[in-house]
Amino acid sequence: MERKFVLIDIGSTFTKVTAVDLAAAEIVARASAPTTPTDVSVGLRMGLEALVLPEEQIAVSRKLACSSAAGGLRMVAIGLVEDLTVKAAKQAALGAGARVLRTYSFQLTEEDRHEIIELQPDIILLAGGTDGGNTVNILHNAKVLASLPEPVPIVIAGNRSVSAEVKGLFPQSFSTYVAPNVMPQIGKLVVEPAREVIRQVFMEKIVYAKGLNKAARYIEGIFMPTPAAVLRAGRLLSEGTRTTAGWGDLMVVDVGGATTDVHSFGSGEPSKAGVVLRGLPEPHAKRTVEGDLGVRVSILSLLEAVGTAVVAEELGWTEEEVLAWAERLSAQPELLPGNEREEELDAALARQAVRFGVGRHVGRLSELFTPSGLIWVQDGKDLSEVKTVIGTGGVVVNSRRPEQILSGAAGTENAPFELRPKEPQYLVDRLYIMAPMGLLAEEYPEEAFALLTNVLESKSL
Amino acid sequence: METKTLVLGVIGSDVHAVGNKILEIAFREAGFNVVNLGVLVSQKEFVEAALETNADAIMVSSLYGHAEIDVRGLRDLLIEAGIGDILMYIGGYLVVGSQEWSEVEEKFKKLGFDRVYPPSTLPQDVIPTLRADLGL
Numbered sequence: 001m002e003r004k005f006v007l008i009d010i011g012s013t014f015t016k017v018t019a020v021d022l023a024a025a026e027i028v029a030r031a032s033a034p035t036t037p038t039d040v041s042v043g044l045r046m047g048l049e050a051l052v053l054p055e056e057q058i059a060v061s062r063k064l065a066c067s068s069a070a071g072g073l074r075m076v077a078i079g080l081v082e083d084l085t086v087k088a089a090k091q092a093a094l095g096a097g098a099r100v101l102r103t104y105s106f107q108l109t110e111e112d113r114h115e116i117i118e119l120q121p122d123i124i125l126l127a128g129g130t131d132g133g134n135t136v137n138i139l140h141n142a143k144v145l146a147s148l149p150e151p152v153p154i155v156i157a158g159n160r161s162v163s164a165e166v167k168g169l170f171p172q173s174f175s176t177y178v179a180p181n182v183m184p185q186i187g188k189l190v191v192e193p194a195r196e197v198i199r200q201v202f203m204e205k206i207v208y209a210k211g212l213n214k215a216a217r218y219i220e221g222i223f224m225p226t227p228a229a230v231l232r233a234g235r236l237l238s239e240g241t242r243t244t245a246g247w248g249d250l251m252v253v254d255v256g257g258a259t260t261d262v263h264s265f266g267s268g269e270p271s272k273a274g275v276v277l278r279g280l281p282e283p284h285a286k287r288t289v290e291g292d293l294g295v296r297v298s299i300l301s302l303l304e305a306v307g308t309a310v311v312a313e314e315l316g317w318t319e320e321e322v323l324a325w326a327e328r329l330s331a332q333p334e335l336l337p338g339n340e341r342e343e344e345l346d347a348a349l350a351r352q353a354v355r356f357g358v359g360r361h362v363g364r365l366s367e368l369f370t371p372s373g374l375i376w377v378q379d380g381k382d383l384s385e386v387k388t389v390i391g392t393g394g395v396v397v398n399s400r401r402p403e404q405i406l407s408g409a410a411g412t413e414n415a416p417f418e419l420r421p422k423e424p425q426y427l428v429d430r431l432y433i434m435a436p437m438g439l440l441a442e443e444y445p446e447e448a449f450a451l452l453t454n455v456l457e458s459k460s461l
Numbered sequence: 462m463e464t465k466t467l468v469l470g471v472i473g474s475d476v477h478a479v480g481n482k483i484l485e486i487a488f489r490e491a492g493f494n495v496v497n498l499g500v501l502v503s504q505k506e507f508v509e510a511a512l513e514t515n516a517d518a519i520m521v522s523s524l525y526g527h528a529e530i531d532v533r534g535l536r537d538l539l540i541e542a543g544i545g546d547i548l549m550y551i552g553g554y555l556v557v558g559s560q561e562w563s564e565v566e567e568k569f570k571k572l573g574f575d576r577v578y579p580p581s582t583l584p585q586d587v588i589p590t591l592r593a594d595l596g597l
């Protein structure tokens with residue numbers, strides 16, 4: 001069997017190509033080329049040609065790709081109650097690597113319908129009701145969606161008692177897929193099967209709808225959105241393989257120009273005795289995306305969240321200077337820091353994006369006063385025992401101070417109630433190995449795990 | 462027979478877990494579909510669970526003496542959520558000290574409960590009434 005692979009990440013700006021030799025568990029060549037949005041095959045071919053490898057070897061290698069080009073996978077998630085099936089549906093979509101444009105609870109209104117038409121989602125995830133539970137809501141919402149002027153692929157993952165009926169409400173022109181309920185019982189989250197169905201739909205439908213299939217003549221296929229590949233790699237590292245123990249609980253952080261992604265792997269159960277867990281369980285592999293925290297397109301909303309004064313003080317700049325530079329960056333996202341000072345600002349902002357992104361991702365403790373005294377209640381995941389935080393994505397990787405950026409993940413004394421990693425080690429995905437290994441993980445988990453470990457732990461890079 | 466769904470929980474900051482577990486088992490054995498929210502359950506959680514599961518009844522427990530404060534407004538929330546006519550029972554130690562039972566019962570009926578049970582009520586005292594109330 002051929003054990004040479006070329007793994008491709010068709011990103012929004014760059015197409016990154018990584019050739020690996022599984023037998024040796026090493027990277028043999030890497031290259032990248034600008035992504036060419038109108039026909040991604042052009043950038044892909046340039047990337048392949050830039051690989052310093054004999055052409056025959058490229059020819060015999062298997063080629064797998066993931067993609068976040070053409071806006072990534074854009075989804076709308078619908079459920080019944082905000083804190084229950086809506087939350088579960090959102091988690092399923094995020095875990096499938098989607099950008100969740102909007103979520104909806106209860107019955108869709110005429111305005112909601114218009115908004116969905118405007119949003120033009122690639123896929124709609126329709127949930128609502130536990131198994132045997134509420135049916136009225138999902139049936140209503142299916143009727144509203146069935147009347148959308150343009151068909152949208154619909155993944156149905158709600159009350160299974162009416163899944164078939166819901167499917168039947170859509171006209172032939174709609175592609176509909178039934179997945180197991182994202183919340184079959186109160187307090188039980190089942191997001192993996194729906195994630196897998198979404199990935200299938202992405203692979204079979206969305207890739208064509210976006211014209212990404214033009215790349216098909218060079219490769220086997222585009223198998224998943226890039227964030228889903230990163231999630232898989234993180235999970236593989238955390239859980240290990242049949243023969244090798246994993247790293248245990250860990251976190252992956254990706255700061256981008258527009259968003260900050262945080263992935264965590266771990267049960268998130270209370271690390272301290274006597275803490276009562278409240279609310280819904282959270283997925284073992286959890287992804288959150290913060291659309292207002294980015295260091296280019298979203299820099300102004302990032303500053304708003306953090307406070308311009310905070311950043312200015314940290315750097316010893318005036319607020320006006322910080323704002324002026326931020327405005328330039330948001331207008332010209334391709335701008336790179338030109339001097340030491342601007343580099344410092346870049347790193348400081350990225351660190352704040354990590355700080356806020358991780359803060360929203362992790363669980364928190366709160367005090368509850370009861371007749372018998374004080375008890376501690378935990379909402380969300382306790383990630384204080386996470387030992388490793390991996391930074392990926394251009395902003396972290398290209399910085400000369402990646403550790404400084406990633407240190408925003410750790411707990412601080414002024415926020416003791418946030419369940420952030422206490423004293424993690426920081427690793428940087430310098431060779432962009434996460435997404436490619438996520439692609440490989442399904443078929444070759446052992447090799448992907450060995451490669452990830454080799455590359456991430458190597459200090460000599 | 463059609464299966465009816467019950468949402469169970471101990472309301473407020475109350476951590477008395479034993480009775481809740483016993484009720485869960487007894488109702489399940491009696492053929493009900495039981496959604497047990499456990500202890501420390503807020504009003505919002507009762508309402509949301511009842512909505513998602515299309516529940517037929519809500520069974521509230523309160524043992525620690527703060528029932529009156531904890532349940533105030535629950536019926537209104539249910540009405541707001543569109544399931545205002547759902548059957549609702551309460552039991553446990555509802556008040557502190559010795560008060561006339563008929564007064565206690567009256568008070569909690571005014572707060573929106575269809576049936577109110579005194580301390581040490583056994584599941585078998587409740588199940589036949591519940592069946593009848595649900596038309597089984």
Ligand code: B12
Binds near residue numbers: 371522583584587
């Ligand atoms: C064990 C216990 C505790 C344990 C609980 C451990 C746990 N995690 O479960 C601990 C030590 C934590 C505790 C703490 C407190 N407790 Co305490 N506790 C008890 C005790 C001794 C037993 C409770 C029990 O498990 N009973 C067994 C179960 C099977 O019975 P049950 O809960 O009553 O439930 C049955 C029925 O009531 C009924 N039922 C219950 N709910 C419902 C609902 C419906 C709809 C229906 C139909 C029926 C129904 O069905 C159940 C099954 O038959 C009782 C006294 C007693 N003997 O009952 C005091 C008691 C309940 N506690 C009491 C008090 C005051 C407290 C504290 C405030 C004390 C304090 N100041 O520290 C705290 C409150 C803590 C909190 N935030 O909730 C008082 C309540 C007085 C009141 N309401 O007026 C009691 C009655 C003791 C007393 N005589 O003073 N307690």
